[in-house]
Amino acid sequence: MTEPLLQISDLKVSFGSTPAVNGIDIIINRGETFVLLGESGCGKSISAMSVMRLLPNSATINSGKILLDGEDLLQLPESNMRTIRGGKIGMIFQEPQTSLNPVMSIGSQIAESLTWHKKLKGKSARNRVVELLEAVGLTDADRRYDEFPHQFSGGMKQRVMIAMALAGEPELLIADEPSTALDVTIQAQVLELLLKLQKERNMAILFITHDLGVASKMADHVGVMYAGKIVETAPRDQFFKTPAHAYSQKLFAALPSKIKRQEEEKNLVKDQVSDVLLEVKNLDVHFPIRTGFFKKVTGHVKAVNNISMTLERGKTIAMVGESGSGKTTFGKGVLQLIKPTNGSVVFDGIDLTKLSLAELRKRRTDIQIVFQDPYSSMNPRMIISDIIEEGMVAQGIGKTKQARIARVEELLEQVGLEKEHRLRYPHEFSGGQRQRICIARALAVDPKLIICDEPTSALDVSVQSQILTLLKDLQSRLGLTYLFITHNLGVVEYIAHQVAVMYQGEIVEYGDVEQVLYEPKHGYTQKLLAAVPTIETGT
C-alpha cells in the first residue's frame, strides 16, 4: 500500500474554551473519496477549514497533525501555505452565488489562480481556462469566458467553482456541501461531474455532506462525525449495509420513507368521509414586468400558470418541484397573501378570490402557513406566548387573557414543548423547537388547512423526521389537511397522499403517491426521480 495523501491525526480545534473539533483522525488515499457525514454544527466544516488553515480568528488549533504528502501543514509558514491552497488543495464551497466575485468575468477569476500557481499569462492562460471550462461541461466555453457570474445559473456557477478549484491541478479537492444549495437534477449532474473528474485526474476528494444519499453515491470511505468527533469510519459498502455506531443507525432510521409510513398507517383506521375541502380551478399568478419611466407593463412572469387541483379533508397533497417552479407562489396564492391573477380558490364552498378584504380577514382562521426558515418566521423581539397569541387576538379567539394563556399552554404541550417555554424568546430555542412553535402558532386559530412551505428543509435529518412525525400525528388527531410544499421526494413518500409535480409554473403530473412515484408518466417526473441520490447497499 502506498503512503496516504492526506493524514489527519488527533486534530483538536476550539473556539475559546468550547471545543469544536475534538481529536479526529482521517486518512485519504490518492484517487479516493472520503465523505465526512454529519449534521450541522458537528464540526465538519471546521475540520475542512483547518486543512486549508483558513479558520476564523476566534478559532485555535490546539493539537494534532495534518500531513499532506508527509508534510505537516500546521507547521508551514503562511507564505508556503499560499502555494498549497489552490495548488495542491482545491476547495469548493456550498454557496456558488456568494463564492464568485460578481464584478469579474468568470474567465479572469479562474485565470487569476492560473497566473499565481502555474505562471500562465495572456493567451496561454486563456486557452487553459477554456480547456478547464470544457472539462467541467460548459458548452461554448470560449464565449462564456467573458461572461459574469449573474449570467450563470446556480449549477453552472458551481461548475465554474469546480473549474477554479481544478486550475491549480490539486491532488486533494475539498468539497464542502457542494450540492446542498442546488436542485436535485442539477445536484446529480454536479456529483456525476466530480466523479468523472476524479477518475480522470486521480484526485483525492474530502467530501462534506449531511445527506446520506449523496454520501452513498460519492464515497469510498465514510466518516460519521458527531459533536466534534468521528464516531465511525468504514468503507462505503460496509457502512451502508451495517452501520456500527448507534448515531449512524439513528441517521438511517430518521430517513423518511414509504416503508415507515406504511408501518404507521396500519394502525390508522381509514373511516374518513371523502369530501373536498379545497378546490383550485385554473389558478394563475402572473407578475407584471414593468419598464420605462411610466412603468408600463411590457409582459408577465407566469409564476403560476393554470393550476387546478382538489384536496380532500384530512388528506395531504405534496407540491413537488425545483426552486423557481412556482410552488411557494402557489401556496401564497391559495392563502391569498398574493392576489391571484385569474382562477378561483374554493375553500369549504366559498371562493376566496371573490371575498372583500374584511371578509377575507375573518376567514383567515381556516388556512394557516408554516414557513421554511424557523429562524426568520418569528419576531425575535416577542416572547413565545405573544407570538402564538397573535392570531387569537387578531381573530378574537379566547375572550380573556387567562383563556388565551391556557390555550397557549395547551398548544405548546400539543407540539411537544413545555408550558414554561411560554415566557422565553425565540433565540433560546433550536431550529426544530422553533418549527414546533411555528406549528403551534398556526394551530392557535383552529385552521382546517395548513400550508407547509418546506417546513423541514432547513432542519437536520434527525430533527426533520421528528417534525414530520409531529405533523402526521396532528393530522390524525385533529383531522388537519395539509398542502405540503417540498423538493424532497423522501418526505413526499412519507407524508403525502397525493402528489402534484410542478415545473415552470405548471402541474405536469398529478395523482396518488404510489402512481406518481412508482409509475411516473411525465418525462420531467421521471428525470426528477432518477436524479434523487438513493442509498444502494449493493454495488
Add this chain to the structure above:
Amino acid sequence: MPTLLWTDGLIFLLLFMVVMFVLHVRRHEHLLRPWRSVLRSRVAMASAVILSVYLVIGLLDSLHFHPKLDNPKAEQAQYSTKINSVFDVLVSHLLEQDEKTYSAPFAAYQYSKETIELSDGSTVRELPRLKFGGAHLTDPDSEKVSDIFNRTLVASTKALVVFIVMIGLITWRIAAKKSWPFSNVIKSILKGEMETPWKVIFITLGMSFWVLIIAWDLSHAYHIFGTDKVGQDVYYQAMKSIRTGLIIGTLTTLVMLPFAVLMGISAGYFRGWIDDVIQYIYTTLNSIPGVLLIAASILMLQVYMANHAEDFASLAARSDMRLLFLCIILGVTSWTGLCRLLRGETMKLREVDYIQAAQAFGVGHMTIILRHILPNVMHIILISVVIDFSGLVLAEAVLSYINIGVDPSMNSWGNMINSARMEMAREPVVWWALAASFIFMFVLVLAANLFSDAVRDAFDPRLREREE
C-alpha cells in the same frame, strides 16, 4: 416667579420620554440585553459620565425664573422682566465680575494699555489692574503663581473629600442592593470584577469633579478663560453655551423623528403610490441646499418677530423662539437620511416570514407596524439619533458662524467662534474665546461620538452574532 420658555418645556418633555423609555426597557429582557453591553463598555461609561455632567449643567440652565425685585414700597412682590436660570444663581459671582474689556486667562492686568491720569495730573499709558481678576493680590507678578497653586491645592483637597464621600455612597448602594459586605464590593470594584466598570466610572467622575471644583474655586478670584470685548467672563459664556448645544442636538431629533419614522416605515411597508409620493418628497427636499432653507426660514422668522414685537416679552423669549425655530427647521431638513434607511429596512422586513404569518392571521396593518416593524427598526433609530447628536452640535457652530444660527444675544459656541473671527485678526491675538468654545465643544462631541460608537456596536446584529 418660575417661567417656562418653549425650549425648556420641550427639553423636559424629552427628558420625561427618555425616563419612560428607560423604564420600559428595564421591563423587557431582550431590550435590556444590548444596553447591558453598553453598560459594560468602559469607554461608553466614561463618556456617559462626561455627558451627564454636561446634561446636569444644561438642565440647571433650563430652570428659568423671573428674579424678584427689591422694592420695599410695593405691596405685591414685583418681578423683573429679566429671565434668570438656576444655573445663573449658582455661578452668580461670574455674572458680577465684569471687567472693562479683554483680559487674558488668569490675568491680573488688562490686555490692552489705557491712558491713566495720575493724581498729579500727568497721564501715563499702562496696563491697568483688573477690577476682579486677581484683585486680592498686592503684587500680582510675584504672588500669582503661588496663589494659583495654593488655591488648586485647597480645591484638590475638597475634590478628594467629595470624591471619597461619593464613592462611599455609591458603593454602599451597591452593597445594599447585592447584600454583599461593603469591603467585598470595594475589592471587586478595584479589581474590575464587577459587570459595570465602576472603576472607570469612579475615575472619570473623580476627574470631572476635580476639574469642576478647581475651576469653581479659581473662578472666584480669576477669569480662568479670560474676558471678552465687553469684559464678560468667557468661562461663563462657554458654560451657558452648553444648554444651547444640548437643545440643538436633542430637540432637533425630537422634531425629526416623527417625520422620519412615519414616512420611512409607511413607504417601505405599503409601497405603491405611498412609496412614490414619499420618495419624491425626500428627493426634492434633499436636492435643495439645507443652508438655503435654513437661512430663508430664519429670515422669515426675524421679519415676523419684528412685526409682532409685542408677543415677545423679553429678549430671552425672543432668542428662545429663534432657537426653537432653528431646531424645527434643522429637523425638517435632516429627516431624509433616517427616512431612507428605515424605508430600506422595512422593505426587507415586510417580506420576512413572521410578517407574512401575521398577515395570514389577518392582523391589521397598524398592528403589524407597531408590533413587528417598529421594534425591529428601533436599533436603527437609536443609532442614528445618537450619531446625529454630535453632528447637530457642530452644525450649530457652523450656522452661527454664517449668522443664520441662534440669536446673536444668546450664548452659544457658534456665536463665540463667530466673534473670535475678529479677535483672531487682532494683534496681539485674543485666542481664549475660541479656545474655550473649542475645548467645551470638543469634549462634548468626543464623548457623544464615543458613546454612540458603543451604542452602535451593542445594537449591530452582525457584531452581536459574533459575540454569541
